[in-house]
Amino acid sequence: MDQISWNDFEKVQLRVGTIVKVEDFPEARKPAYKVWVDLGEDIGIKKSSAQITHHYSKETLHNKQVVCVVNFPEKQIGPLLSQILITGFADENGDILLAVPDQQVPNGAKLH
Known part of the structure; x- marks a missing residue:
């Protein structure tokens, strides 16, 4: 495993946000959703594609906090x-489980 410096780690902006909108993404090559995440006042709402359809329905994702790379x-x-x-x-089958905080934190909070 390659080691990185503290400065390398600090370059990666990992922030928490709340999922505010989820749509099917039928054009994706693998099953996925279109997801909009509110990352707080400084960053705003950003969108992404997420291959998380195996473990999550659109309904269970709404208002869930997630950890995102924003830069x-x-x-x-x-x-x-x-x-x-x-x-x-x-997971053991290659299906993705989200990285989430175990308690509610402010949107845009940085992972330390």
């Missing part, structure tokens, strides 16, 4: 311009 360059995913990366962990 990657935007990426075109089919017709969607993804602005953030919603983080998660693969």
